[in-house]
Amino acid sequence: MHGNLIAGEWVNGTAVPNINPSDTSDVIGDFASGTAQDATDAIAAARAAFDTWQFSAPLERHAILSKTAAELMARRDELGALLAREEGKTRAEATAEVGRAAQIFDFFAGEALRLTGEAGASTRPGIEVAVTREPAGVVGLITPWNFPIAIPAWKIAPALAHGNTVVFKPASLVPASAHALVDIIHRAGAPAGVVNLVMGPGRSVGQTMIEGDLDAISFTGSTGTGAMIAMESAKRQRRFQLEMGGKNPMVVLDDADLDTAVRACLDGAYFSTGQRCTASSRLIVTEGIHDRFVAALRDAIAGLNVGHALNDGTQIGPVVDQSQLDSNLEYIAKGEAEGAAREIGGEVLSRETAGFFQRPALFTGCTNDMTIAREEIFGPVAAVIRVRDYDEALRVANDTPFGLTSGICTASLKHASDFRRKSQAGMVTVNLPTAGVDFHTPFGGRKGSSFGPREQGAYAREFYSTVKTAYINAG
Ligand SMILES: NC(=O)C1=CN([C@@H]2O[C@H](COP(=O)(O)OP(=O)(O)OC[C@H]3O[C@@H](n4cnc5c(N)ncnc54)[C@H](OP(=O)(O)O)[C@@H]3O)[C@@H](O)[C@H]2O)C=CC1
Numbered sequence: 001m002h003g004n005l006i007a008g009e010w011v012n013g014t015a016v017p018n019i020n021p022s023d024t025s026d027v028i029g030d031f032a033s034g035t036a037q038d039a040t041d042a043i044a045a046a047r048a049a050f051d052t053w054q055f056s057a058p059l060e061r062h063a064i065l066s067k068t069a070a071e072l073m074a075r076r077d078e079l080g081a082l083l084a085r086e087e088g089k090t091r092a093e094a095t096a097e098v099g100r101a102a103q104i105f106d107f108f109a110g111e112a113l114r115l116t117g118e119a120g121a122s123t124r125p126g127i128e129v130a131v132t133r134e135p136a137g138v139v140g141l142i143t144p145w146n147f148p149i150a151i152p153a154w155k156i157a158p159a160l161a162h163g164n165t166v167v168f169k170p171a172s173l174v175p176a177s178a179h180a181l182v183d184i185i186h187r188a189g190a191p192a193g194v195v196n197l198v199m200g201p202g203r204s205v206g207q208t209m210i211e212g213d214l215d216a217i218s219f220t221g222s223t224g225t226g227a228m229i230a231m232e233s234a235k236r237q238r239r240f241q242l243e244m245g246g247k248n249p250m251v252v253l254d255d256a257d258l259d260t261a262v263r264a265c266l267d268g269a270y271f272s273t274g275q276r277c278t279a280s281s282r283l284i285v286t287e288g289i290h291d292r293f294v295a296a297l298r299d300a301i302a303g304l305n306v307g308h309a310l311n312d313g314t315q316i317g318p319v320v321d322q323s324q325l326d327s328n329l330e331y332i333a334k335g336e337a338e339g340a341a342r343e344i345g346g347e348v349l350s351r352e353t354a355g356f357f358q359r360p361a362l363f364t365g366c367t368n369d370m371t372i373a374r375e376e377i378f379g380p381v382a383a384v385i386r387v388r389d390y391d392e393a394l395r396v397a398n399d400t401p402f403g404l405t406s407g408i409c410t411a412s413l414k415h416a417s418d419f420r421r422k423s424q425a426g427m428v429t430v431n432l433p434t435a436g437v438d439f440h441t442p443f444g445g446r447k448g449s450s451f452g453p454r455e456q457g458a459y460a461r462e463f464y465s466t467v468k469t470a471y472i473n474a475g
């Protein structure tokens, strides 16, 4: 049994088996499902630890974060295999994700040592002004299943670097990566109560956190849960940060390099089985390149190797579970019912092991008001929308309730620059996939995709710290 970590002690609970989506006969292990009481205990432990940790020396925080980074990097193959086994992304993708988590901890080890604050003169003679940063307090971190180690890393590392204590609730589908990460941080020397892990259901553990004595909550997941966290946090005047869905457009113009565009769309739409909030799910293509682009993308999809996440040569792993697969199939049926043409894919595939395998699906003849062009599917399904020219492409790209990422493939500096300026998204790419971003740059979106300060990079301090202005009359 893999327990929860509360106040520095591993605590058992009801054992829940963790199932491999590439092979449902493979049980990765038993993980404790925590209770509402565990969440309450974890919050109390984090609150008690905050008294001391908030004043901990930057060098102590640096040491814990660096040690965590080093162990993650040294064990990235082993932890990558574990992650691939529980989430279903390919071994290469999962190993890269563990490496990314290591780099994130390394970056925030540096942030812990970076001087922040400003000093200056008051408008009143003889008085000095100092602006300093203090930790936000006890923070609750609620994370999704699609990046089981990178997303927890980019919340826990800045939280610790800036002197906060943490209650971390991972998604129920991926406890193994969360457990391994917290075990590493614990052994790296985080004092008791500074990082608490409470695995367990959102409706009990998560709900208790949302209603509990937390100073801040950072959440990544669905729009519905995010909206509920926003309401509950506003009631309590508590700071919150939300990363939710996307319906990210990739514009392909006539002058695009065809290979670049196809590679960017194949990666953006389908890698990680399309289960990325940054996935390109709307491919907005101008008339002159449309048919060539569709034919080339269809061929590329036909050549993709869909299979067990741990097999050599697999390019697309399984969908994460039966309910996500059912949801993908419902969207595919809706796409057809609303008049889109299924060019290729969408069918469930059987392999040697019992897993949730699905061939990536490409729809053409879509309009931007169809369900498959408006709602986040979170699976390997993309909709091609044909447009006349760049102006129409830009209008369609921005016509969405979301605003996380957007991309354009073009050789035109004029159109690329205009798109960069006018795209209503938090992150824009040119001749690159919309997914797969750096670890040291701000991450977040606009409109229905995100709320609150950006995550990652130095910008993370806006959420994990609060500013104090001091006036000093030294005379
Ligand atoms: N932007 C992104 O990165 C992601 C977006 N999504 C979107 O969300 C959809 C559904 O995915 P799903 O995993 O169900 O997303 P959820 O929002 O349900 O889950 C995200 C996290 O919130 C927790 N949670 C669920 N309900 C509550 C609650 N009432 N109070 C507090 N915490 C709660 C979950 O716990 P538990 O796992 O125990 O339910 C999980 O840890 C996807 O199809 C996709 O559209 C999903 C994942 C990532």
Ligand SMILES: O=C(O)CCC(=O)C(=O)O
Pocket (backbone or CB within 6 Å): 146, 147, 151, 220, 275, 276, 277, 278, 279, 434, 435, 436, 437, 438
């Ligand atoms: O595309 C990326 O690099 C990150 C995507 C992500 O964070 C997500 O899908 O939740």
